[in-house]
Amino acid sequence: xxxxxxxxxxxxxxxxxxxxxxxxxxxRRILRAAPGDTLSVGRIGGEIGTGTIxxxxxxxxxxxxxxxxxxxxxxxxxxxxxxxxxxxxxxxLAATTSFGVKRIVLLHTRRVEKTYWQARxxxxxxxxxxxxxxxxxxxxxxxxxxxxxxRFRAFVEDELPHWLEGKHGVFAHPAAxxxxxxxxxxxxxxxxxxxxxxxxxxxxxxxxxxxRPISLGPRALxxxxxxxxxxxxxxxxx
Amino acid sequence: xxxxxxxxxxxxxxxxxxxxxxxxxxxRRILRAAPGDTLSVGRIGGEIGTGTIxxxxxxxxxxxxxxxxxxxxxxxxxxxxxxxxxxxxxxxLAATTSFGVKRIVLLHTRRVEKTYWQARxxxxxxxxxxxxxxxxxxxxxxxxxxxxxxRFRAFVEDELPHWLEGKHGVFAHPAAxxxxxxxxxxxxxxxxxxxxxxxxxxxxxxxxxxxRPISLGPRALxxxxxxxxxxxxxxxxx
Numbered sequence: 001x002x003x004x005x006x007x008x009x010x011x012x013x014x015x016x017x018x019x020x021x022x023x024x025x026x027x028r029r030i031l032r033a034a035p036g037d038t039l040s041v042g043r044i045g046g047e048i049g050t051g052t053i054x055x056x057x058x059x060x061x062x063x064x065x066x067x068x069x070x071x072x073x074x075x076x077x078x079x080x081x082x083x084x085x086x087x088x089x090x091x092x093l094a095a096t097t098s099f100g101v102k103r104i105v106l107l108h109t110r111r112v113e114k115t116y117w118q119a120r121x122x123x124x125x126x127x128x129x130x131x132x133x134x135x136x137x138x139x140x141x142x143x144x145x146x147x148x149x150x151r152f153r154a155f156v157e158d159e160l161p162h163w164l165e166g167k168h169g170v171f172a173h174p175a176a177x178x179x180x181x182x183x184x185x186x187x188x189x190x191x192x193x194x195x196x197x198x199x200x201x202x203x204x205x206x207x208x209x210x211x212r213p214i215s216l217g218p219r220a221l222x223x224x225x226x227x228x229x230x231x232x233x234x235x236x237x238x
Numbered sequence: 239x240x241x242x243x244x245x246x247x248x249x250x251x252x253x254x255x256x257x258x259x260x261x262x263x264x265x266r267r268i269l270r271a272a273p274g275d276t277l278s279v280g281r282i283g284g285e286i287g288t289g290t291i292x293x294x295x296x297x298x299x300x301x302x303x304x305x306x307x308x309x310x311x312x313x314x315x316x317x318x319x320x321x322x323x324x325x326x327x328x329x330x331l332a333a334t335t336s337f338g339v340k341r342i343v344l345l346h347t348r349r350v351e352k353t354y355w356q357a358r359x360x361x362x363x364x365x366x367x368x369x370x371x372x373x374x375x376x377x378x379x380x381x382x383x384x385x386x387x388x389r390f391r392a393f394v395e396d397e398l399p400h401w402l403e404g405k406h407g408v409f410a411h412p413a414a415x416x417x418x419x420x421x422x423x424x425x426x427x428x429x430x431x432x433x434x435x436x437x438x439x440x441x442x443x444x445x446x447x448x449x450r451p452i453s454l455g456p457r458a459l460x461x462x463x464x465x466x467x468x469x470x471x472x473x474x475x476x
Contacts, residue, residue: 002458072456095463100455138457181471183419217338217474218310219376220240225333228463229470233419236455 001026003048003139004041005132006065011043017051017063024061027053041065042141071141075100076186077234078163080171082109082194084223086121090130092224097134097144099231105147107155111196117150152202160209164189171206172226173198173213183235190230192223239264241286241377242279243370244303249281255289255301262299265291279303280379309379313338314424315472316401318409320347320432322461324359328368330462335372335382337469343385345393349434355388390440398447402427409444410464411436411451421473428468430461 004027010017027033035053041063042048048071051063079096083089083106096104108117120126131143149155160169170184171191184190191211198206203213216229242265248255265271273291279301280286286309289301317334321327321344334342346355358364369381387393398407408422409429422428429449436444441451454467 075455095460098457098459098463100457137460140457178474181419181421181473216470217313219336219338219378221336222333222375224462225336225466228466232454232467232470235419236416 001030001136002040003136003141004039004051005136005141006041006043006051008044015065016054017041017065019061020059024056024059027061028056028058039063040139041067042071042135042139043067044135044141044143046141047071048139048141072100072139073237074102074142075231075234076237077101077184077188077190077231078103078105078167079227079231080105080107080160080189080191081223081227082107082192082198083112083116084194085113085116086119088223089116089119089121090126092227093127093130093146094134094137095224095228096231097131097140098138099228099234100138100140100236101231102142102144103147104144105149105155107152107191108150109152109194109202110199111194122148153205156202156205156209160189160206160211164210169209169211170214170230171198171211172216172230173203174215174218174220176213176215178215178217181233184230184233186235186237188234190227190234192226192230195223239268239374240278241374241379242277242289243374243379244279244281244289246282253303254292255279255303257299258297262294262297265299266294266296277301278377279305280309280373280377281305282379282381284379285309286377286379310338310377311475312340312380313469313472314475315339315422315426315428315469316341316343316405317465317469318343318345318398318427318429319461319465320345320430320436321350321354322432323351323354324357326461327354327357327359328364330465331365331368331384332372332375333462333466334469335369335378336376337466337472338376338378338474339469340380340382341385342382343387343393345390345429346388347390347432347440348437349432360386391443394440394443394447398427398444398449402448407447407449408452408468409436409441409449410454410468411441412453412456412458414451414453416453416455419471422468422471424473424475426472428465428472430464430468433461 041051047067049067168185279289285305287305406423
């Protein structure tokens with residue numbers, strides 16, 4: 001946790017916050033902080049800054065905060081992800097958030113197991129927990145939006161072409177011819193398929209919608225590895 | 239598991255292999271294969287090809303194999319990694335192997351917790367298990383070499399300059415000025431520091447040894463994310 005995230009409910013006054021639970025425990029036990037110490041803090045959806053510990057006991061931490069720095073500029077990229085199995089989903093969501101992506105589409109494809117859509121990991125609270133881990137890692141405050149699309153064709157044929165207006169879409173595809181490694185053009189829409197790969201009947205409509213296949217080399221990478229390899233090629237703004 | 243790895247001990251004749259344990263279980267329970275089915279196989283350190291199941295019962299699988307394709311060309315990169323905590327180490331080793339890296343240095347730095355060096359994850363069998371997962375993922379057969387270096391200064395001052403002869407060294411460093419995203423020059427030596435970052439007193443000798451700092455953007459990434467973002471920029475040969 002590189003940044004302690006504060007919620008609106010934590011604010012007793014404009015500069016005084018109070019919280020318990022996982023965060024208070026973290027401050028005491030992991031950061032081993034004490035009254036008088038200063039922490040990096042950020043308000044969800046707002047600015048980042050510092051918080052000085054006024055008091056700290058077993059289940060409550062009170063801070064005087066000063067928020068004066070804008071959160072980092074979002075990465076100009078949307079990730080479209082074939083829904084992976086739950087533990088992978090959690091890691092990918094946190095990592096994607098840590099890159100600064102602000103919109104993540106979870107998509108059904110033929111090789112996504114139907115049972116994944118029933119996973120507890122898809123409940124809003126479970127999703128938000130992973131997104132917050134990514135924000136805490138990246139010292140960011142703006143939660144990404146999660147978009148669920150369970151109908152591949154409807155999404156790719158009806159929605160995706162509009163999303164791609166003025167944007168550059170790529171998807172990882174082992175059959176693509178290798179091109180020189182370079183920064184992706186932005187704003188980017190980046191799609192990563194399922195572990196088993198996309199079917200030809202899925203690749204065709206993606207290309208027709210305006211997405212370009214790119215190769216990540218001759219080896220098959222895990223979803224989380226491919227996502228990081230691709231998002232690592234999106235230039236940060238400014 | 240995209241490739242079933244075979245060891246020399248599995249070979250009863252030049253084309254007949256027999257194995258039990260995790261792999262036999264995987265063939266039956268995960269791949270749900272049956273006699274007559276064909277699997278992708280590879281011999282550790284050797285070629286890849288196909289194996290036809292001759293018999294399969296609860297704890298033994300017998301294959302007739304045909305190995306006729308060379309393993310993919312190694313990625314021209316060495317990874318130098320500040321030793322992370324054990325679960326992260328396992329994931330990074332598997333992911334790094336899946337990129338085709340053939341030499342991985344585990345390095346001590348000031349912000350590596352000393353207890354990590356006592357972890358069971360560093361025992362040879364535990365390390366090899368993770369490397370094999372990476373090979374199975376990438377359909378590769380050549381195990382990476384793991385090099386352990388517990389003395390930072392000795393490694394960076396005495397060894398690294400020789401390693402860098404004819405190579406291009408980079409390390410992830412948040413203070414580096416952003417440069418345009420491009421493929422790294424190869425052969426490459428890529429260093430990723432610990433979660434807490436490198437100290438200035440570590441950055442200086444790295445630069446003196448010939449390593450160049452590069453930025454991965456304004457956000458702090460987890461070790462496993464940073465490794466994939468960097469290795470994703472190493473061009474595959476050929």
